Amino acid sequence: MPIRRxxxxxxxxxxxxxQTAQSLFAEHGVNEVSMHQIAKTAGIGQGTLYRRYAHKGDLCSDLMEDNNRIVMNTIDSFLQLNANSLPPRERLGGVLDLMIDFIDDKAQLLIPLHNVYMCEGGSSAFFRSPIYTYxxxxxxxxxxxxxxxGPNASDPAFTAHVILCSMNPVGYLHLRNDKGxxxxxxxxHFRRLYAGI
Structure with a gap:
């Protein structure tokens, strides 16, 4: 069967x-921009917009696909570059740093996307996503x-899951904005808690 283009x-x-959504989100913040405003600024009908994206979360999801690929490539490059020069704890700390940079830079897009994951397919939808798996x-x-x-060692997969859960963008913004x-x-704190460095 041929691939449909x-x-x-x-x-x-x-x-x-x-492009329009990304520009408006950067200028006004995701919460302040309506789908109507996106359609009007892009010069397209609202029907055209809604046929493609049912709501802002869908749009954020599409925007995040490219960003997810970029952060995965960045992490892969970091790990390849430092495979022989840094011990595993330092590499883990570097990956945590890159993940926090990503959350800090993209939180305004990640929060609506997180809300979509919570609403669509139950709360486990994020845990089936390519970025989570990676x-x-x-x-x-x-x-x-x-x-x-030793007796207090935890399962690596369990710990990895806990790390990802603790990096919720809403929780991150709470630490930044409300906790100073x-x-x-x-x-x-993440390096000390999870990498022991």
């Missing part, structure tokens, strides 16, 4: 919608490499 006008509309495998591998043992933590404070 997106029509050129549909692809152009998608590109225009995503991060889960990466963190589990590093934790296995660290290889803590800087991004560097958060990085330091």
């Amino acid at each position: 997106e029509r050129s006008d549909a692809a152009e509309n998608r590109r225009l919608i995503l 991060l889960m495998n990466t963190l589990t591998g590093l934790l296995q490499e660290i290889g803590d043992s 933590c800087s991004k560097e404070d958060v990085k330091r």
Whole structure:
């Protein structure tokens, strides 16, 4: 069966919608921008927008696909570059730093996306996503490499899951905005808590 390609006008509309949304979100914040405003600014009908994206969460999800690929490539490059020069705890700390940078930079898009995951398919939808699977495998591998043992050692996969749950963008913004933590404070605490450094 041949692969169905997106029509050129549909692809152009998608590109225009995503560029417009990203620009408006950067200027006003995701919560302040309506779907109507996106359609009007892009110069397309609301029907065209809603045929492509049922709600803002769908739009954020599409925007995040490229960003997810970028952060995964960044983490892969970091790990490849430092595979032989840094011990596993330091590499884990570096990955945690990169994840926090990503959350800090993309929190306004991640929060609506998180809300979509909570509403669509139950609360486990995020845990079936490609970014979760990638991060889960990466963190589990590093934790296995660290290889803590003894009576108080935890399962690497369990710990990786706990790390990802603790990096909820809403919780991160609470630490930054309500608790007065800087991004560097958060990085330091995560490194100490999960990498022991």
